[in-house]
Amino acid sequence: DQQVKQNSPSLSVQEGRISILNCDYTNSMFDYFLWYKKYPAEGPTFLISISSIKDKNEDGRFTVFLNKSAKHLSLHIVPSQPGDSAVYFCAARDTGANSKLTFGKGITLSVRP
Amino acid sequence: NAGVTQTPKFRVLKTGQSMTLLCAQDMNHEYMYWYRQDPGMGLRLIHYSVGEGTTAKGEVPDGYNVSRLKKQNFLLGLESAAPSQTSVYFCASKTSGGHSYEQYFGPGTRLTVT
Secondary structure (H helix, E strand, O other): OOOEEOOOOEEEEEOOOOEEEEEEEOOOOEEEEEEEEEOOOOOOEEEEEEEOOOOEEEEOOEEEEEEOOOOEEEEEEOOOOHHHOEEEEEEEEEOOOOOOEEEOOOEEEEEEO | OOOEEEEOOEEEEOOOOOEEEEEEEOOOOOEEEEEEEEOOOEEEEEEEEOOOOOOEEOOOOOOOEEEOOOOOEEEEEEOOOOHHHOEEEEEEEEOOOOOOOOOEEOOOEEEEEO
8 A cells, every 4th residue: 555655657847837746645644754856877865855744845946835634745846947857756754663764656857948 | 975875886686696785874874774666666665774783674575684784884685586676776874863854865776687
């Protein structure tokens, strides 16, 4: 049973426009959420995170929104740049899981010049 | 400061062969993790360690063993490789302190089992 779901496998956006990447979760014990970015042939790198006590966290062009009642979070990238083209993973931490993270399957973002 | 490094970067094995993947971190992190990434499957946790001398099973531990004899190293072993273990393997580490749950990842090892 997949606890972190990234239902759209890919997204294509024009350079300069907004990219919205979605993530849904089912486990009510998740209290912290992270987004990772991965380029081909490299390891994932941390992008941005949000605690369950907040509904928004912003870092430059990246903003993560959390809707706890809907068990939904989204990553907004504004404006999108070609260098943002990568696979984005949503991850969640379970309060009782000893700092393990559960990852979604990832979304491939393509930003067209 | 190299962060998390993995050895080797690539490897091809025949079914039944054994090998060990090495992960090293120089950030003095307590926690270390081994993941595998398969197409359409995301990152799945194989084994993890919360400190030197400790190991625990993750989501997909079968066919793998691990050891954490030194704090900075986390070894992943395949005793008898199978084609189903063809994957990209990532090691990660994390500090035990503070309220950050960010894991730092290595560059990966691409393993093919024929």
